[in-house]
Amino acid sequence: MNPAATDHATNAAADNVTDTAADAATDTVSTPADAAEDLERRLGPVDPADAHVRDLADEREEFPQADVDALDGIGLARHYVPVEHGGLLRDYPSTAAMIRAVAGRDLTMAIAHGKTFLGAVSVWVAGSGEQAARVAGLVSAGVPVSWGLTERGHGSDLVAGEVTAYPDGDRVRLDGEKWLINNATRGGLVTVLARSDPAGGPRGFDLYLVDRRTAGDSYRPLPKVRTLGIRGADISGFTLDGVLLDPDADRVGAPGSGLETVMRSLQLTRTLCATLSLGAADHGLAEAAHFAADRRLYGRPLLDLPAAGRTLAECYADHLLHEAFATLATRAIHTLPGELGILAPAVKYLVPVGTEQLLARLRRLLGARAWLRDVRGTEVSPGVGVFQKIERDHRIVSLFDGNTVVNLNSLVSQFPLLGRAHRRPRPAEAGLYRAADLGAPLPPADPSRLRLMPTRGAGLLHDLPAAAAQLAELAAENGRLTPIAESARSLAERTGELLEDVAEQPIVPPDVPAHAFDLARRLTWALAGAAAVRLWLDSHSHVSRTALGPESLWTDGRWLHAALDRVHTRLVAGHRPTADEERALEETYAALTGELLRQTAGHRFPSLLHTRRAEAL
Amino acid sequence: MNTSESTARPADIDEVVDWLIERVAEYREIPAADVDPEVPLAELGLDSVYVLSLCGDVEDHYGLVVEPTVAWDHPTIDALAKHLHAELTGGAS
Ligand SMILES: Cc1cc2nc3c(=O)[nH]c(=O)nc-3n(C[C@H](O)[C@H](O)[C@H](O)COP(=O)(O)OP(=O)(O)OC[C@H]3O[C@@H](n4cnc5c(N)ncnc54)[C@H](O)[C@@H]3O)c2cc1C
Numbered sequence: 001m002n003p004a005a006t007d008h009a010t011n012a013a014a015d016n017v018t019d020t021a022a023d024a025a026t027d028t029v030s031t032p033a034d035a036a037e038d039l040e041r042r043l044g045p046v047d048p049a050d051a052h053v054r055d056l057a058d059e060r061e062e063f064p065q066a067d068v069d070a071l072d073g074i075g076l077a078r079h080y081v082p083v084e085h086g087g088l089l090r091d092y093p094s095t096a097a098m099i100r101a102v103a104g105r106d107l108t109m110a111i112a113h114g115k116t117f118l119g120a121v122s123v124w125v126a127g128s129g130e131q132a133a134r135v136a137g138l139v140s141a142g143v144p145v146s147w148g149l150t151e152r153g154h155g156s157d158l159v160a161g162e163v164t165a166y167p168d169g170d171r172v173r174l175d176g177e178k179w180l181i182n183n184a185t186r187g188g189l190v191t192v193l194a195r196s197d198p199a200g201g202p203r204g205f206d207l208y209l210v211d212r213r214t215a216g217d218s219y220r221p222l223p224k225v226r227t228l229g230i231r232g233a234d235i236s237g238f239t240l241d242g243v244l245l246d247p248d249a250d251r252v253g254a255p256g257s258g259l260e261t262v263m264r265s266l267q268l269t270r271t272l273c274a275t276l277s278l279g280a281a282d283h284g285l286a287e288a289a290h291f292a293a294d295r296r297l298y299g300r301p302l303l304d305l306p307a308a309g310r311t312l313a314e315c316y317a318d319h320l321l322h323e324a325f326a327t328l329a330t331r332a333i334h335t336l337p338g339e340l341g342i343l344a345p346a347v348k349y350l351v352p353v354g355t356e357q358l359l360a361r362l363r364r365l366l367g368a369r370a371w372l373r374d375v376r377g378t379e380v381s382p383g384v385g386v387f388q389k390i391e392r393d394h395r396i397v398s399l400f401d402g403n404t405v406v407n408l409n410s411l412v413s414q415f416p417l418l419g420r421a422h423r424r425p426r427p428a429e430a431g432l433y434r435a436a437d438l439g440a441p442l443p444p445a446d447p448s449r450l451r452l453m454p455t456r457g458a459g460l461l462h463d464l465p466a467a468a469a470q471l472a473e474l475a476a477e478n479g480r481l482t483p484i485a486e487s488a489r490s491l492a493e494r495t496g497e498l499l500e501d502v503a504e505q506p507i508v509p510p511d512v513p514a515h516a517f518d519l520a521r522r523l524t525w526a527l528a529g530a531a532a533v534r535l536w537l538d539s540h541s542h543v544s545r546t547a548l549g550p551e552s553l554w555t556d557g558r559w560l561h562a563a564l565d566r567v568h569t570r571l572v573a574g575h576r577p578t579a580d581e582e583r584a585l586e587e588t589y590a591a592l593t594g595e596l597l598r599q600t601a602g603h604r605f606p607s608l609l610h611t612r613r614a615e616a617l
Numbered sequence: 618m619n620t621s622e623s624t625a626r627p628a629d630i631d632e633v634v635d636w637l638i639e640r641v642a643e644y645r646e647i648p649a650a651d652v653d654p655e656v657p658l659a660e661l662g663l664d665s666v667y668v669l670s671l672c673g674d675v676e677d678h679y680g681l682v683v684e685p686t687v688a689w690d691h692p693t694i695d696a697l698a699k700h701l702h703a704e705l706t707g708g709a710s
Contacts (some may be wrong), residue, residue, distance in 0.1 A: 159665060202665035202689040259665075260686055413666040416644065417673045424677070453685040455673045507644045509664040 031548070032097035033611040035079075039098045040614040042074040046105060054106055055373075055385060061231045063186070067109040071102065072142040080117040082124050082445070085136040091442045092268075092333045095324075096275040097611070103279025104605070104613075107393035108230040110146075110276055115182045118269050118401065119145030122207055125268070125447040126253035126261040131209065143188035148178035148210075148238070149262065156406045158193065158205075158259060163240065165194035165206050169595065172196075172247040175207060177222075179237030182400075185221040186234045188212050193258050195342050197226040205258035209250045210243055218243045229392035264450045267340040269401050270348035271333060273617040274326035277355035280394040281319045282605050285407045287387055288312060288362040289600040291369065302365075303593070311365050311590035315358040316596045316606060317562035320553070322351045322537045323608055324563060325528040328435050328460075334442040336431035337449040342414055346524040349419045350454035352398035355462075359391045411520040412505075412512050414453065418523075419503025421457025424495075428459030438609075439542035460530040461495055467533045468492040471557075480556040487564040488533050492573050495526040522571055529567035536560040552595045559608060561588045625678055627666065627705060633698035640674050641694065654694035671697075679705055 055065060067224035071077075079095045081087020095117075103110035116139055123135045139145060154160040154447040163176030174194055190210045197204030211220055245251075253261045292303040292312050294395050302308050310399040330341040330452070336343075363370040370387040398404050434440045468488040475481035498519065505516055536557055543549045565585055570576045577585055599606050627633045634654050642649040645662050652661060658668050669685035676682055681704060691697040 201659070201692075202686075260689070410666070414670070416667070416670045420677065451685060453669045453672060455676050455682075455685070506646050506662075507667055509662070509667050553633060 010512055030093075030386050031609075032093040033548070033609050035094035036097040036101045036605070036611050037617060039074065039076070039101050041617045042385060043070060043101075043105070043614060045614045049521070051386065054108075055389065056301040057252065058108065058231045058389065061226060062113060063234055064106070064232045068113050069076075071109065071113045075140075076102070076113060077116055077142055078140050079116075080120060081136045081139050083403065084444075085124070085132045087136055087140060090444075092272065092445060093327065093442070094328045096272055096330050100273070100279040100282065101276040101605075101613075102612075103276045104282040105279075107276060107280055107390070107396075108232050109184065110279060111230055111396070112233050114276070115147070116145045117141075117272070118265075119147045119183070119187070119189065119191055121265045121268055122147075122252050123209070125265045125450070126207070126257060130249070131252060135209070138189055143518075144183045144186050145189045145191070146181055146183040146187035148181050148184070148190050149253075150178060150180050152177060152179040152237075156403065159200055159202065159206065161193060161195055163192065163194045164198075165192075165196045165208055165245075167247070168244065170247075171244045171252070172212065172616055174240040174243040174245065176390035177237060177239045179222060179514070180225065180235060181237045182240045184236045185224065185354050190219075191252065192240070193262055196255065196258070200231050202259050203256035206255060207252040207258040207261050208245055209252060210240070210245070215240075215243045227396070229389075229395050234337055260452065261502065264403060264447065267344040267450050268333060268447070270342065270344040270407070271329050273397060273401050273512065274322065274329070274347045274351035276397050277351045278319070278323055278326060279395065280390055280397070281315075281322070281355050281358060284359050284362050284387065284390045284605070285312075285316060285319060285596065285606045286600050287390075288315070288365055289596050289606075291366055293597060293600075303597075308365060309593055310589060311361055312596065313562070313593045314566065315361050317559070317566050317589070318354055318358045318561045319568055319606060320363065320608055321528055321532055321563035322354050324532040324559075327438075327608075328531040328535055331435040331442060332431070334445045335434040335440075336429060336459065337446065338429075338456075339432075339454040339460075340449045340450055341454045342411065342418075343460075343527070344407060345402065345410040346527045348402055349404055349407035349411075349521070350524040350528055353396075355394060356398060359394060363387065363391060376529070404499050405517070408517045408520040408524075409512060412516045413500050413509070413521055415505045415516070416507060417453060417455065418457050418461075418499065419505070421462070422499040422503055426456055426464040428463040429456075431535070432459040432463060433538055436531075438535075438539040438548065439546070458527060460534060461528055462528045463507050463534065464488075464492040464495055464526075467530065467537060470537055471533065478556065483581060484557045484561045484564065485517060487561065487568065487581075488529075491529045491533070491564060491567060491571075494568075495530070497525055498522055498571075525570040529564055529571075532560055532563045532567070543609070547610070550595050550599070552591050552598075555607060558591050560587050561585070562592055625680075627679075627702060630698050630702045632693055633702050633705075635699055636678065637671075637694045640671065644670075652694070654698070657692045658688060658697075659692065659693065663688075668692075675701060681705060 076098060078088045079098055080089060082089045098378055120135050120139050123131050149158060151161055161177060165172050166175050174192065191209050192210050193205055194208060195204055196206040210219060218241045220239045225235045227235055228266050293301055294309060295302040326347055329347045332340060332343055366387055366543055373388060471481060471485040471488045475485035502519055540554050543554050596606055603613040605611040638649050638652045638654060641652050641661055641663065669690040671688050672683050672685040688697055691700045
């Protein structure tokens with residue numbers, strides 16, 4: 001039985017893909033913003049009628065086939081395939097920027113389509129050349145690839161998995177069930193993590209490629225699961241009932257390497273998941289900014305009420321901080337792969353959770369409008385109908401691909417290394433500065449350089465005192481930087497204390513005490529703050545010179561000022577700026593609000609970098 | 618950090634075994650005498666993720682960069698010591 005999606009892909013989408021390949025060869029996509037604008041241009045302006053259709057489909061829990069066809073039509077999936085395997089994925093930040101733009105239109109669409117990257121990534125990380133060519137062909141032709149890790153009885157604890165892959169003559173036989181799998185019903189190809197050693201253990205699992213065309217009826221999709229958000233997505237599962245595979249051609253990586261490959265792959269996917277949150281916040285912020293500017297209360301715009309204006313500005317600052325952190329981490333895939341083991345879980349924790357918090361604040365700002373469901377029925381004002389869907393759909397991002405607790409737990413497991421590295425710090429690697437310098441070209445990504453543990457700790461944290469000193473030097477020449485340098489100095493101090501605490505933690509897996517999770521949570525905010533400092537320091541002159549981003553954000557370190565304020569509120573319970581600090585912050589937040597309104601009115605993404613939506617192209 | 622201080626050359630496998638026993642005792646905050654070098658590290662309370670940290674100690678102490686998964690491939694102290702010793706002295710493991 002051939003899944004419908006496979007038929008569709010091999011017939012209809014194939015022509016489009018060829019066109020796109022030709023287009024792309026003539027385009028020289030040079031920055032992530034260019035990549036996003038290129039996608040925007042091809043998808044065209046958002047039609048309000050589409051939003052209405054989408055909303056009704058969501059209500060009926062229908063798969064967004066037209067949306068996904070549109071993405072196949074512009075060949076987006078080719079950006080999931082590395083250039084060395086014939087695709088267009090040259091740099092991860094560009095692919096991330098494209099998925100962000102899609103997520104900003106609709107998360108169901110982004111997740112339904114982008115999941116193929118997750119399904120295929122293990123092959124880029126550990127597969128043979130032949131496997132990569134095979135999977136690249138399917139992905140480029142629009143075949144959905146899914147990733148089967150989770151089981152009904154086992155969520156985060158992958159080594160407890162019960163799907164088996166045992167020898168059967170000269171074949172290997174797969175049996176068992178995976179459940180809560182995205183695209184399990186539509187998918188044409190599935191990567192499956194299966195137990196190959198009855199005793200299990202970290203070397204007791206293999207990763208297999210199951211092709212639906214050859215598996216036939218021994219692969220059976222399970223019924224669609226109804227979900228709170230992304231209601232149209234194909235969330236189901238599958239049973240494997242004696243699927244026979246070739247132990248060499250179909251196994252990804254060496255025998256026993258399944259778990260290791262998954263852990264490496266997760267470093268890439270967890271980093272990229274942040275872009276789904278950024279897209280959701282782009283959408284939510286634009287709705288909220290329109291609303292706050294248009295809605296009149298007590299004879300003036302809502303925005304002019306100080307508390308409302310500040311809420312909007314702080315949410316925007318959170319978003320810029322998330323963007324800075326995700327940007328540095330995504331660039332680090334290329335320049336600092338050895339430290340992705342700490343950056344990926346930190347980003348995957350902080351950006352989705354931070355975005356949930358900012359969406360919740362925007363929801364309160366929107367008031368009743370965020371509670372209404374009709375997108376077009378009442379036509380009251382911006383945000384109506386759409387907002388509740390953004391928030392609902394986004395809830396999945398902190399859950400899948402390693403939930404909140406799993407990511408914090410992963411950081412806790414690195415405490416011994418981090419503690420030791422803190423006591424014997426080494427100079428940060430050049431790759432850190434290259435990740436932070438938006439003007440520096442990225443070397444090709446080499447997934448074989450991903451390490452399961454960052455042996456030398458996190459360069460960002462060790463570099464922080466020096467970065468703060470660098471800001472202080474700049475502040476000596478430009479007084480407007482003084483509050484920012486002071487804030488960075490205090491961040492460095494707090495981070496030092498945090499690392500002392502981290503180093504003191506006893507190792508008691510799996511009985512991790514609640515306190516350790518709180519340390520891990522604060523560690524992620526310290527990392528995000530350090531990333532913001534580094535990014536501003538190493539990129540501000542380049543961004544100003546080349547006009548890559550709004551002057552009003554980059555001049556005098558304005559966005560950094562606000563971003564660090566947001567970090568301190570997470571690091572210290574009940575943090576309150578002094579009166580002097582508050583005066584400086586007020587000015588900064590006012591400048592941010594102005595920029596958010598400009599970006600929204602000019603159909604640009606709410607972002608550190610100029611990126612136009614289709615409406616402005 | 619200063620490499621001459623941080624790299625050591627083991628005289629024999631037993632020295633590596635003793636050093637690993639100390640590390641595990643330190644991690645688990647238990648007496649070294651309770652650490653059996655023939656028992657899988659997982660049973661000593663270093664689960665599959667924590668055990669990856671050992672590569673950092675190895676790098677610091679012996680100046681030897683190893684894949685973190687070395688402790689998955691050599692899951693007891695005895696096996697790991699044998700492997701590390703061979704790596705350090707240029708022999709095959
Ligand atoms: C819409 C959707 C799509 C999905 N798509 C896929 C997919 O395509 N492929 C796939 O493989 N999976 C997929 N999943 C599964 C998803 O990744 C898992 O559900 C998720 O990783 C975590 O597992 P869990 O919440 O089910 O359960 P568990 O791991 O059982 O966790 C339950 C709760 O226990 C707590 N907890 C867990 N670990 C710890 C700890 N160490 N310390 C303290 N508390 C802890 C947390 O509060 C956690 O929420 C999808 C899930 C959904 C909802």
